[in-house]
Structures are given as structure tokens and as C-alpha cells.
Amino acid sequence: MAGARRKLLLMGRSGSGKSSMRSIIFSNYSAFDTRRLGATIDVEHSHLRFLGNMTLNLWDCGGQDAYMDHYFSTQRDNIFRMVEALIFVFDVESKELRKDIETFVLCLRNLYEFSPSSKIFALVHKMDLVILEKRQDVYRALMKSLEDTSAMFSFQVQGFATTIWDESLYKAWSSIVCSLIPNVALFQKHLQTFADISEADEVILFEKTTFLVISHVTNPRSPGFRSDSTRFEKISNIIKQYKQSCSKLRAQFQSLSIRGTDSTSYLDTMTSNTMIMVIMSHKPDIRGSSNLPGGNDINGDGDESLADEAENNIILANIKIARKMFEKIEMMNPDDR
């Protein structure tokens, strides 16, 4: 059976930011570049391969009133059938919040009729335009009304506050896409095993093109400096920018290893669709004071760089071995459970 096709509806009023989001996550636009985008005419379809065997069929529906009227009348069937997820974008600065929510309710009503099992996501977008102190409140206020309306149709809505100017966009889309991956629990389980065996502090699995986080595992015994809860999105953002710079040299990066002051991160290809990042913190007790046998230690840390080298090779070897398992998981028929 061919790979699964997941239909995603991206809806929202005109100018709320749907096409910008789509271009940043899936088409490598930078946030700055999105100002070139014009209004979307009717529906723009994108087919995006995700994880090899899954195709995301993203319907970016133009938000102008004329189009919206069509969607709810003549094109109802076409639009709302077989939908896996609805992503509704609210512009936080919208002057017609009432109307936005009404449109949302209309979508829910149609989904209830044609695709009752679809997931609902609400993105409260352009949060950079709200002052920092008010953001929580604005978000909560909107979500409250959305949760109430969704409950009327027995849908559970999941909300995110996003902006294209920071990493929150990646967090939202990672969650959305992950909820559609059928065997994400399996990825999680094997990633956990990998992390335990490697004694890594953190292991993160990314999708290769979009750099959305598929799954991550944190060792609970790792030092307490892992306190930035938005670090995964930040990593997505940082690496995506690096990818874009490499493309200036008409090349892509294959691996990256960064030895920082307290930890070393290794980023390498896992399967043809995923990359894995392994973070090992520096363990002070292992860096012993034993000198290299018979060697001239120039600056006293020869033994440290040996240990580094060894760790590097071990991680790479582990990744190589794990690769087969992960490839198998990817290739599994998505509709098997």
C-alpha cells in the first residue's frame, strides 16, 4: 500500500500569516523574505514528503471573504472531507475577533459533518506585536473561548502562541506534525534506548528538510542546566539558519559537532529523512590526569582530546548501528499499529 497521505487544512482570515508560516517551515524562507508574499488565490496545495512514507497534503486556503464563502458553500465537500488536521490561524491584532471566531465555528461545524475525527489546532499568531507582559493573558483569553466553542462539537483544540520572528513557530509545527506521525511512540521508545546506551544527556530526532523535532529524550540525571524549555525549537531555528547559509555555497551540511564549554553536541544523519543530535555533557571525573604513555603532552590536555576522539567515534558508531532500526521504523506501514 502506498504511503499515507495526511490532509492538513490551513485556514484563517486574510493576512493572518498562513502562507508565511508555510514558506518558513516548508520552503526555507527566512522570516524577512516572507514580506514578498502576496495574498493566496483560492487554495494552494503543497505535497510535502515527511519521513519517507508519509505525505502531508497541505491546503493553504486563501482567507479573503469571497473565498471563505465558497469554502462553506459550494466547496464544502471538497475542502472538509478526509481531513486529518485543521490548523486555524488567528491574527492577535485582528480587529474583528468576533468574526474570526465565527469562521472558526463554521469550520468546526463542517468538520464535524465530514471529518469528525480530525485534530484541531489553533495558532495565535503575530505574538511579537503584543508586549511581553500581556502575552500570556491575551493567549489565555482567546484560548478560553476557543476551547468552549470546540467543546460544543466535542473537539479538543490545542493552542500555540506563535510568531515568525522567533522559535515558537517551530514548536507549534513540530507538535502538529508529530501528532500525525502514526508510530511516533515507537520512535520515542527506540530513541530512549539509544540515549540510555549512549549515556547521553539529551537525544533529539529531527526531520531532515524542515528540522522539526520528531521526538526527544532527556536523561533525568543530567546536570540541571537543561532548564531552557524552549531549547528544542531554538535548535531547530539555529540549524535551519545554518542550512540556509550552507546552501549559499551550494552544499548541504552532513554533520556537525560542537565541543562547548560544558557539553559536546553531535548532529549527524540518521536515516535519509532524519537527523539525530546527541548531547553529552563533559564529565569532569573522567578527564583524569594520566599522561599519554610515552608522549609529549604539549598543553596538558592531550588526554582530554583522546577521550574526546574516543567519544566521538563511539557516538558515530552507535548512530550507524541504530540506523537500521530507525530506517525500519520509518518504512513501517503507517496504518499498522
Place this chain on the structure above:
Amino acid sequence: MSAEELHGHGFGANPSPRIVMMGLRRGGKSSICQVMFHNMQPLDTLYIESTTAPTTSVFSSFIDFAVMELPGQINFTDAMIDAERIFSSCGALIYVIDSQDEYINALANLHSIIIHAVNANPTINIEVFIHKVDGLSEDFRLDAQRDITQRVTDELLDDGLVNVSISFHLTSIFDHSIYEAFSRVVQKLIPQLATLENLLNVLCQHSGIDKAFLFDIGSKIFVATDSSPLDIPTYEICTDFIDITVDMNNLYAVDRRPKSGSRTDPNANSNNNNNNNHNNGIAVNQNTTDRPEPIPPGRPIGSTSRLSNGVILYLQQMVKGLALVCLMRKESMPKIALVEYNIEFFRDALEQLWLIG
């Protein structure tokens, strides 16, 4: 703006390289300083207020240099005596011309400034930044550069000033051109430049490195490079590589703020501190997160990246806020231990250079 104020803002007793930045108002001088030395995002420079007093940014990393920015409204004929004091103690004069505006007035202003500067200090380097070129098309940029170069040199010739060291750069804060131009300006002021280039050449020859740069991590200007030809995409990817290395390091660094007494104190309330640090977010276009503190002492930071076209990027932190960034071919990877060995010698050489110099 009295003469005393101007006098009081001199460089003082600081003997290290000094750069003075001048230009008509709204030319872009403050934006350049903010973006380069205070990590401001280029888009945020729209909100900078007009400069009313001479501002000095002291930049201390590998070399302490100070950039003094004189407001555009200064009428130089009034405070000429003190201006000469400033010129005689500085190594380079950067004049910023707004290329999107009528620049005839700027050129006249520049001409009179050059005359005074050269009188005060015949060895001063004049650097003309033809700024805000991001708004011009490629042909227009070259046209502007040609036109300005022609006019300025003609006027200087008319006045009989032939030995003026003057160079022209096309710059914009929205891409890497400003960094490259500033790198060139700073390089002319470093006495150790020839030695550094020589060291880099030797390192490259003996380690199979194609291109090596010595960068300043904070401002991303490059202090020296080896003699192989420089192309801009290479420079750009090196600056991006430095950015991600520093960002990733900061994400996972232990909070070493003074309040937590010991160096590795994982139980300090790093939660609040780190979140405050990171709430600026990352502007996707160019730069990176706020870097309020320099890289803490410890083992030098390094990173490696393999690219699909066989190029390897290799970074090693050096002394005094510098970093060595090399491009190698992947065939050199099996011998990486030898390369690292050579780099250690290079690092020692740098340390000695700064002890003496």
C-alpha cells in the same frame, strides 16, 4: 556642542588603535556601531535616536580599539582645534556616505575633513563607506562607487594632496559587507598583521588547510587571513559557523553568573537567568541571540562540520576572543590529529605575540 565637550571626549591615554567615524547626519554611523559592537539586529536600528554627543565604543578583545562616532550635526569649522587633537591620535577615519541620498554635500564635507585630518596626521587612513547599498541595484552600486571615487580623488588632486591613503567600500548593515569592510579597516591598524598572515600561511601549508581566518568572535570581523584568494561566500559561511557554535554553546552552558559562587553550580536558579537571557528570540534573518557575556574560561571551544561538497569547516577558539576558522577538504580528516597538533603551535605563537606586543 561646545569645544570643551568635544575636547573631553578624546581618546584619553589609550594608545591602542582608534577609529573615528564621521559623516552627515542620518548617514548610518550609529547603526553601524550598534550592529557591529552591541549585537543589535539590523532591523532594530530604525529606532535609534539621533546622536547628539560624540560616543565612544571601546572594543576590547584581541586589541583594544575604540570607535568614536561624531554626530553629523557638528560644524567642524567651529571646533577645528580639538578636531585636530582627535585626528592626530587616531589611526583611521571612516566617513559614511548615504548612497541612497544626494551625496554632493557629503563629498564637500568629506573633502574639508580630509584636508584637516591629513594636516593633523599625515599617516591617517581614510576609509569611505558608501553605505546603504542594499537599496541599490548592482549596476547602480558600481556606478555610485565609481562616481564617488572619481570626484573625491579629483578634488584631492586639485588641492595637491597626493599621498593620502584613501579607500572606498560598498557597505550595508543588512548583509556581510559591513563586516568585511570593517575587517579591512581594522587590519590596516594592526601592527602584527604581517606576522599573523605569515603564521596563517605556514599553518595552511603544513596542515592541508585550504583557507584559514582569524576572526574576532564578538564582532565577526576577521583580523587576518592567509594569502589564498578570498571570496565572500566563504567569509559569510565562516561567520555563520561562528554564530551557530556560540549559540549552541550558550544553549547548553552552565550558568556561571557571579551570584552562583562555584563554577559549576547546576542548582543555581539558572531557570530564571537563562530564560531572561533567551527571551529575545532569534531573528531569523541574520544575527543570533543576545550574547551578554563572553565565552567563559575553560577548555577552548571547537567545532567541526562536514559539508556535502567535501569541505570541512573547522573552528578552534584562540586567545583573547579570537577564533581560528579553517576550511579543509575531507581528505584531511584522517590526519586531523596532526592538524590539531599544528594548531596548538599556532595558538602558542599567538599567545607569545600578545605577550610581547
